[in-house]
Amino acid sequence: MSEVKTPSKLEKILRAGHLAVTSECGPPRGSDPEAIKKKAEMIKDHVDAINITDNQTSVTRMSSLASCIHLRLMGMEPVLQMVTRDRNRIALQSDILGAASFDIHNMLCLSGDHQSFGDCKQGQNVHDLDSMQLLQVVRKMRDQGKFINGDEIKRPPRIFAGAAANPFADPFEIRVPRLAKKIAAGAEFIQTQCIYNLDKFEEWMRLARERGLTEKIFILAGMTPMKSAGMAKYMKNRVPGMDVPDEVIKRLAGVPKEKQPDEGIKICIEAIQRLKEVEGVKGFHIMAIEWEEKVPEIVEATGLYPRPEPDA
Amino acid sequence: MIVASKKPIEEVIENIKDYDKILLLGCNECVTVCEAGGKKEVGILASTLRMYFLNQGKDMKIDERTLERQCDQEYLDEIRDMADQYDAILSLACGVGVQFTAEQYFSLPVYPGVNTCFLGATEERGLWTERCQACGQCILAYTGGICPVSRCAKRILNGPCGGSSDGKCEISKELACAWQLIVERLKALDRLDDYEKLFPLKDWSSDRAGGPRKVIREDVQQ
Numbered sequence: 336m337s338e339v340k341t342p343s344k345l346e347k348i349l350r351a352g353h354l355a356v357t358s359e360c361g362p363p364r365g366s367d368p369e370a371i372k373k374k375a376e377m378i379k380d381h382v383d384a385i386n387i388t389d390n391q392t393s394v395t396r397m398s399s400l401a402s403c404i405h406l407r408l409m410g411m412e413p414v415l416q417m418v419t420r421d422r423n424r425i426a427l428q429s430d431i432l433g434a435a436s437f438d439i440h441n442m443l444c445l446s447g448d449h450q451s452f453g454d455c456k457q458g459q460n461v462h463d464l465d466s467m468q469l470l471q472v473v474r475k476m477r478d479q480g481k482f483i484n485g486d487e488i489k490r491p492p493r494i495f496a497g498a499a500a501n502p503f504a505d506p507f508e509i510r511v512p513r514l515a516k517k518i519a520a521g522a523e524f525i526q527t528q529c530i531y532n533l534d535k536f537e538e539w540m541r542l543a544r545e546r547g548l549t550e551k552i553f554i555l556a557g558m559t560p561m562k563s564a565g566m567a568k569y570m571k572n573r574v575p576g577m578d579v580p581d582e583v584i585k586r587l588a589g590v591p592k593e594k595q596p597d598e599g600i601k602i603c604i605e606a607i608q609r610l611k612e613v614e615g616v617k618g619f620h621i622m623a624i625e626w627e628e629k630v631p632e633i634v635e636a637t638g639l640y641p642r643p644e645p646d647a
Numbered sequence: 648m649i650v651a652s653k654k655p656i657e658e659v660i661e662n663i664k665d666y667d668k669i670l671l672l673g674c675n676e677c678v679t680v681c682e683a684g685g686k687k688e689v690g691i692l693a694s695t696l697r698m699y700f701l702n703q704g705k706d707m708k709i710d711e712r713t714l715e716r717q718c719d720q721e722y723l724d725e726i727r728d729m730a731d732q733y734d735a736i737l738s739l740a741c742g743v744g745v746q747f748t749a750e751q752y753f754s755l756p757v758y759p760g761v762n763t764c765f766l767g768a769t770e771e772r773g774l775w776t777e778r779c780q781a782c783g784q785c786i787l788a789y790t791g792g793i794c795p796v797s798r799c800a801k802r803i804l805n806g807p808c809g810g811s812s813d814g815k816c817e818i819s820k821e822l823a824c825a826w827q828l829i830v831e832r833l834k835a836l837d838r839l840d841d842y843e844k845l846f847p848l849k850d851w852s853s854d855r856a857g858g859p860r861k862v863i864r865e866d867v868q869q
Contacts, residue, residue, distance in 0.1 A: 420801070424848070446803060446808045446809075447801075448810070448817070449800050449801065449818045451800075451818050452817075462801045462802050462803065463851065464848060465801070465803040465804050465806070466803075466805075466808075467805040467846075468804070468846075468847070471845070471848070472848075483848065501809035504807065504808075504809050504810070504811050504812065505807075505811050505813055505814055505824070505827060506814070509807075509839075509842055512839075512843050515843060516805060516842075516843050516845060519843070519845055520805070520845055528809060575812055575817035576809045576810050576812050576817070
């Protein structure tokens with residue numbers, strides 16, 4: 336896994352054997368670029384790359400690509416999230432080229448939440464490709480320098496290709512085969528769903544190791560600190576594919592309301608400390624939803640600061 | 648079969664209220680099986696409309712007729728001699744039947760009485776569910792006989808997505824995750840290894856995306 340294939344800073348850090356730290360920012364529901372720039376400024380010194388979500392939960396926001404460009408122009412390292420819900424293969428290839436033209440070197444290929452969760456419930460969805468097919472397209476464009484139809488690309492994109500994995504979604508028996516499938520499709524790094532059920536995550540990692548998959552892909556463990564017991568309950572009951580054990584809710588509910596945010600950060604820090612020791616975990620993806628200011632604290636408390644500076 | 652559901656009576660009334668003579672035209676095929684537009688539903692709708700217009704003090708003539716099929720010229724010809732007695736036809740056939748009737752009776756307004764919903768099956772009396780989107784290139788051989796195009800809310804060909812939970816789809820706890828069903832079926836067929844085969848980019852040109860489609864069979868053409 337050592338040969339660097341793109342100019343991505345994230346890739347260099349991972350291939351050099353460091354634990355990587357990424358985080359993410361959601362673009363605003365408006366056109367003010369300061370909203371995304373401010374969030375990124377808060378975390379930029381504590382993370383290696385910043386994901387920009389693509390109309391997450393199907394709510395219309397400033398485009399992921401435009402937001403990534405803002406970050407890039409500020410000298411930061413964005414990870415362009417791209418869902419297959421809203422764009423067909425023409426638009427996807429076109430946006431990949433657009434991203435590459437701004438030297439955006441990381442992409443996370445996703446299918447996206449169903450539009451019924453968002454602000455355009457009556458809209459169509461596209462799903463011309465699925466996330467695994469998008470991975471194949473990214474790799475073909477990069478490695479072969481070719482469009483889907485085989486036509487040559489002048490100045491092919493140089494993109495480090497990522498995918499999401501949910502170790503907790505059902506059916507569990509295909510969670511590891513599904514990871515293998517994403518690797519076969521071309522994924523080079525994984526950012527997982529938020530992990531609260533550490534035992535189940537470790538079991539997934541064990542199975543992945545048994546199949547030799549952790550040698551083939553960089554797995555970044557997804558972490559989201561809870562702000563309150565209410566948020567934990569909401570995540571458990573309302574967010575698809577989320578596994579929040581009752582102990583986590585109980586622990587948060589066990590402290591006074593004003594102390595719950597601190598307790599949530601503490602739980603997150605403890606989880607990172609534990610997962611740092613898991614063989615095959617190559618970094619952390621810290622998704623502090625509308626709580627970006629807490630990312631530096633978490634990174635510092637877990638001994639992941641300062642961030643390495645890879646060779647140019 | 649093609650599954651349809653009855654249109655709200657208010658919408659039907661709004662469409663026909665300015666006419667005096669209506670032919671209510673049922674179809675003896677799919678819409679009969681899904682109890683939306685067969686002879687029985689024609690009778691019920693005709694009675695309801697007659698009662699409504701009577702109460703409104705309007706003299707409305709509503710006749711009933713149910714054809715063997717409305718997607719077949721031969722059967723549509725059966726109303727050739729009587730069609731000009733009416734101001735409009737209210738068809739309870741699927742969208743195909745409504746359009747074919749309109750094509751055959753070009754100068755007569757034809758209104759739909761049902762919403763055409765999907766290609767599906769009867770799970771139990773009063774419950775019909777989707778099974779096919781007529782994408783034009785069947786992939787059931789590779790997915791354990793369960794169609795992700797019609798049964799996955801994101802028509803994901805390499806599923807399931809991260810929203811699959813307890814065997815249910817992220818959009819509804821009432822809806823089975825198609826990929827859960829596929830995995831279970833592949834397991835029952837001792838073909839779970841097939842799950843790891845990557846499904847290539849699908850050619851959607853035979854789907855709606857390619858424009859209106861036709862099937863030509865020269866061997867059966869005369």
